[in-house]
Amino acid sequence: xxxxxxxxxxxxxxxxxxxxxxxxxxxxxxxxxxxxxxxxxxxxxxxxxxxxxxxxxxxxxxxxxxxxxxxxxxxxxxxxxxxxxxxxxxxxxxxxxxxxxxxxxxxxxxxxxxxxxxxxxxxxxxxxxxxxxxxxxxxx
Amino acid sequence: xxxxxxxxxxxxxxxxxxxxxxxxxxxxxxxxxxxxxxxxxxxxxxxxxxxxxxxxxxxxxxxxxxxxxxxxxxxxxxxxxxxxxxxxxxxxxxxxxxxxxxxxxxxxxxxxxxxxxxxxxxxxxxxxxxxxxxxxxxxxxxxxxxxxxxxxxxxxxxxxxxxxxxxxxxxxxxxxxxxxxxxxxxxxxxxxxxxxxxxxxxxxxxxxxxxxxxxxxxxxxxxxxxxxxxxxxxxxxxxxxxxxxxxxxxxxxxxxxxxxxxxxxxxxxxxxxxxxxxxxxxxxxxxxxxxxxxxxxxxxxxxxxxxxxxxxxxxxxxxxxxxxxxxxxxxxxxxxxxxxxxxxxxxxxxxxxxxxxxxxxxxxxxxxxxxxxxxxxxxxxxxxxxxxxxxxxxxxxxxxxxxxxxxxxxxxxxxxxx
Numbered sequence: 001x002x003x004x005x006x007x008x009x010x011x012x013x014x015x016x017x018x019x020x021x022x023x024x025x026x027x028x029x030x031x032x033x034x035x036x037x038x039x040x041x042x043x044x045x046x047x048x049x050x051x052x053x054x055x056x057x058x059x060x061x062x063x064x065x066x067x068x069x070x071x072x073x074x075x076x077x078x079x080x081x082x083x084x085x086x087x088x089x090x091x092x093x094x095x096x097x098x099x100x101x102x103x104x105x106x107x108x109x110x111x112x113x114x115x116x117x118x119x120x121x122x123x124x125x126x127x128x129x130x131x132x133x134x135x136x137x138x139x140x
Numbered sequence: 141x142x143x144x145x146x147x148x149x150x151x152x153x154x155x156x157x158x159x160x161x162x163x164x165x166x167x168x169x170x171x172x173x174x175x176x177x178x179x180x181x182x183x184x185x186x187x188x189x190x191x192x193x194x195x196x197x198x199x200x201x202x203x204x205x206x207x208x209x210x211x212x213x214x215x216x217x218x219x220x221x222x223x224x225x226x227x228x229x230x231x232x233x234x235x236x237x238x239x240x241x242x243x244x245x246x247x248x249x250x251x252x253x254x255x256x257x258x259x260x261x262x263x264x265x266x267x268x269x270x271x272x273x274x275x276x277x278x279x280x281x282x283x284x285x286x287x288x289x290x291x292x293x294x295x296x297x298x299x300x301x302x303x304x305x306x307x308x309x310x311x312x313x314x315x316x317x318x319x320x321x322x323x324x325x326x327x328x329x330x331x332x333x334x335x336x337x338x339x340x341x342x343x344x345x346x347x348x349x350x351x352x353x354x355x356x357x358x359x360x361x362x363x364x365x366x367x368x369x370x371x372x373x374x375x376x377x378x379x380x381x382x383x384x385x386x387x388x389x390x391x392x393x394x395x396x397x398x399x400x401x402x403x404x405x406x407x408x409x410x411x412x413x414x415x416x417x418x419x420x421x422x423x424x425x426x427x428x429x430x431x432x433x434x435x436x437x438x439x440x441x442x443x444x445x446x447x448x449x450x451x452x453x454x455x456x457x458x459x460x461x462x463x464x465x466x467x468x469x470x471x472x473x474x475x476x477x478x479x480x481x482x483x484x485x486x487x488x489x490x491x492x493x494x495x496x497x498x499x500x501x502x503x504x505x506x507x508x509x510x511x512x513x514x515x516x517x518x519x520x521x522x523x524x525x526x527x528x529x530x531x532x533x534x535x536x537x538x539x540x541x542x543x544x545x546x547x548x549x550x551x552x553x554x555x556x557x558x
Contacts, residue, residue: 003172003505004501004502004505004552004556007501008498008502008556008557013556013557041497041527042527062495062527063495063497063527064495064496064497064498064501065494065495065498065557066497066498067495067497068495
């Protein structure tokens, strides 16, 4: 049961119940859809850029708690950041989730803890990555 | 009557399936510290020891290519392979072993018919009739051949309970309907369709009838002569055999008129660069070296099932379905998806405010294996307005303790998400 408590920590449940930046963005510069055909999760990410800065972003869709919460956390984390810094963050989180670079990521900065724990469960990886993948797509 | 003779010689059948659980070594393990409660047999059933033994024996001592060699091992392998064909014939009550084609499973069986029959039968404007409750494997192959031939894929709507309304079905039949392909037991809803009646109506309209038997083959006695279908497709790994092997029953005269599905060895009589003469059915549809060990295992699984009264399996699973449905009703926020009068094998459900994947993850931690997602039936999910469901499904080895364990897991999920 410890694993469950760790996976469904309050931060996940909170962001799942009340996802931040949830909904559409009418004046978005980029709209990207992320679909996982395996489980049918579907997320749409809306990004509004001001020059090189992510001025606003929102997401909507359906998915499990990990998928929704990680998208919600991601939007909080990158709002107001530059595209370059966001891509940098994406790379770090991605390599952390795929286990390629956990130690480096831990040393360099305090990582987003919930997705890291989620990543222990490999089949959740795709979901935790999804928000980030959408973001990656939106920035090109 | 060959079929009657087959059945007449049958020894006393096992009518109490409870003790059979011990035959399945996979079920005695612990998962995440709990005894495994395997409730995902609709996705793939566990394999009993006699089937595992048969696979090992075949692979260890009889390994050779079939239909090619004169040596002893090749003879043995060929005999084992063709014996399995006869076992499948008996299992389905087909008239002749030549009407049984080995495939990788239900999906390949349907693709074979869609591709081969569809390419010669379908003309622009013709219709292929399916239903809204089909698995993707009984949708996409038809979409592909419709795109190639200009025919139209027509899905028959289902009712709010997840059933086919016979009048609605009949209204969708017309002189353009060339093929009707219907699932026998829905994997996403558990609905048992009246395939004999549907086949008769489809035949009356002049259509060829295929039955997707992936979920029905493991849970009821199948009689293709009684259903009077032209094709029946099923998978080994849902009837206690390994993955990668299945079969297609096809009415001989239709199979003989169909062009080959794939080209290669085994399916030919003679080859020159100018002309190739094809082998007789069923070999015409079995290009290349097949999954010999899988085929032998499928035969062993049928041997295993042939010792058991299929009606007893049906009763046992019906009891489990009723028990699970009743227990689930007591879980706050639960809703059953698919409430057909006649259901079998599967209980599909959602819990309010909890995504099916979270349900699946939480019960997994309690040692319970269920399927979550769209069950390869996205139109069904769309129809019921849910992104995904959780599905508990049963095998002959399932018992009430498995369901009790699932309910503990579901209570845990409700507690976490409260």
